[in-house]
Amino acid sequence: MITKEEVEHVGWLARIEIDAKESDAYAEKLNSVLDYFGQLDEVDTEGVEPTYHVADIVNVFRKDEVTASMPQEEVLANTEHKQEGNFKAPKIM
Amino acid sequence: MVYENPDGVRIGLEVHVQLNKLNTKLFCGCSTEYHDSEPNTHVCPVCLGLPGSLPVINEKAVEYAIKIGLALNCSIVEQTQFHRKNYYYPDLPKGFQTTQYDFPIAGEGRIIIEGEDGEHVVGITRAHMEEDPGRLQHMGSIDRSKGTLINYNRSGMTLIEIVSEPDMRSPKEARRYLDKLRSILDYLDVFDGDLEGAMRVDANVSVHWGERVEVKNISSFKGAERALLYEIMRQKNHIRRGGEIVLETRHFDEARGVTISMRTKEEEHDYRYFPEPDLVPLRVADRVPKVRETLPELPDAKRERFMEQYGLGETHARALTTEIKVANFFEEVAAKVDPKDAAVWVSDILKGELNYRELSIDAFTVEDIVAVVELVTANKITEKSAVEIIRTVLDDGGKPQEIVEAKGLLKVEDDIVATAVDEAIAENPEAVADYLGGKEKSLNFLVGKVMQKTKGRADAREAREKVLAKLNE
Numbered sequence: 001m002i003t004k005e006e007v008e009h010v011g012w013l014a015r016i017e018i019d020a021k022e023s024d025a026y027a028e029k030l031n032s033v034l035d036y037f038g039q040l041d042e043v044d045t046e047g048v049e050p051t052y053h054v055a056d057i058v059n060v061f062r063k064d065e066v067t068a069s070m071p072q073e074e075v076l077a078n079t080e081h082k083q084e085g086n087f088k089a090p091k092i093m
Numbered sequence: 094m095v096y097e098n099p100d101g102v103r104i105g106l107e108v109h110v111q112l113n114k115l116n117t118k119l120f121c122g123c124s125t126e127y128h129d130s131e132p133n134t135h136v137c138p139v140c141l142g143l144p145g146s147l148p149v150i151n152e153k154a155v156e157y158a159i160k161i162g163l164a165l166n167c168s169i170v171e172q173t174q175f176h177r178k179n180y181y182y183p184d185l186p187k188g189f190q191t192t193q194y195d196f197p198i199a200g201e202g203r204i205i206i207e208g209e210d211g212e213h214v215v216g217i218t219r220a221h222m223e224e225d226p227g228r229l230q231h232m233g234s235i236d237r238s239k240g241t242l243i244n245y246n247r248s249g250m251t252l253i254e255i256v257s258e259p260d261m262r263s264p265k266e267a268r269r270y271l272d273k274l275r276s277i278l279d280y281l282d283v284f285d286g287d288l289e290g291a292m293r294v295d296a297n298v299s300v301h302w303g304e305r306v307e308v309k310n311i312s313s314f315k316g317a318e319r320a321l322l323y324e325i326m327r328q329k330n331h332i333r334r335g336g337e338i339v340l341e342t343r344h345f346d347e348a349r350g351v352t353i354s355m356r357t358k359e360e361e362h363d364y365r366y367f368p369e370p371d372l373v374p375l376r377v378a379d380r381v382p383k384v385r386e387t388l389p390e391l392p393d394a395k396r397e398r399f400m401e402q403y404g405l406g407e408t409h410a411r412a413l414t415t416e417i418k419v420a421n422f423f424e425e426v427a428a429k430v431d432p433k434d435a436a437v438w439v440s441d442i443l444k445g446e447l448n449y450r451e452l453s454i455d456a457f458t459v460e461d462i463v464a465v466v467e468l469v470t471a472n473k474i475t476e477k478s479a480v481e482i483i484r485t486v487l488d489d490g491g492k493p494q495e496i497v498e499a500k501g502l503l504k505v506e507d508d509i510v511a512t513a514v515d516e517a518i519a520e521n522p523e524a525v526a527d528y529l530g531g532k533e534k535s536l537n538f539l540v541g542k543v544m545q546k547t548k549g550r551a552d553a554r555e556a557r558e559k560v561l562a563k564l565n566e
Contacts, residue, residue, distance in 0.1 A: 013181070013363055015181045052368055053374055055373065057373050058375060058376045060149060061149070061150055061151075061152035062122070062149040062150060062151055064151050064154070065122060066122055068122075069124065070136060071134075072134050075133045075141065083242055084242070085132035085134075085244075086230070087242070087245075088240055088241070088242055089240065089241045090241065091231075091239065091241060092231070
């Protein structure tokens, strides 16, 4: 069972503010998702290889060769928060 | 001697090594040469985490990772894959870091260091690949800043995180471990350790076998030693005052030399690791033998060989093999002059002069040190003059032979010394009488006269012997 506190903790991890009403609703929704996983857990997977990737391929490599980067103006085009070519964010601890 | 670890100190280190000798980043073709560039000029949709971008792994980065794993005596995993480590942080534009979780490319290994009580084995827990985040620049000190500037040029650089067991028992051992690790990585030629941020250290420290505290953001080896000394002292004092050590993360403030408690960090399960769907698994087992062939002779093996091949003592062999460049330099010198002379002049004299000036071995040539050693062994100059020549080459430039001439450092011919000795004895009968009467000090006076007459170009030891011989005739 996911509690309201856990919803708030997950919200903090994602840096999203969740108010009291929302956390009740999320708890309910997340619990129904977990119930579904519970059902999946009942499937017998004895002897089945884990799927690490949906496509059955390995070793897709790239040569160590330089390709062009983006111009700085383009990198910063979508933000108003910038200073001397940097993105600017609030104080971070 | 057995080191008993009186304070029950345990130190484990996590070292992030940036593979800055690769041409490109881990998952994209952006150049790694960003160090003197404008912010955010070495980035692309992949390293910015823009929607729709697709990472593709750098083949050479995987080879380097295997190489490092092998050099640290690690097992290399058959198949490896990447995970997403989720946390929201502005230096990770995607909102997760692509890293390795349950199948790190390199598993258990070990490094041998000079410990408090002789050779000491430090276990390596794992070495895994991950991408470097961008660089945050706090406007002011970290806990009082007004804002943060973010430069993503570093974002996506290949990191190898090397995690040790908590096997180090003092800050000194931690420092030795870091030096040894750096030495091995230099030998492998996978990174340039002189570039900013090439090696970054987080430390786990506990005292009295208690709970561990993680100290993050240590940017230099000297810093690591200082941070550890401070943290051990802090924990001991805290316990002495009746406090309890709790699991926490602290930040090392390099400027103030103290550690500061940070907000409690996410626990491992908070990271919600899950397999990276944009990258396919890597089957690397069949690449290992080929990479193994590219491994160079590593420091420990080279040290052994130097002792055997050149007849060097342990101290010289160690000092000469710490840095690959110095080791190669020494071998070139040893091919031309007596290896033991080469060891003394390269290790004891030249390295000392270079360290004093904070220069690397590149600042001197093999040819010049060979010339200096040959002048000394041929008895043409004194050892004191040889040191003077080395200093002059480093400070003012020039060739040893020219300096010898310009400064008149050639030892004077034997007959000139002999004449000076005869004169000194003839001109100072009182001193001679004093010496013969048992006044040892008079000998020094006479030797001083000889040096004066030869304008200091005679070898003091030889002059002394000649005076003695004459007096005892």
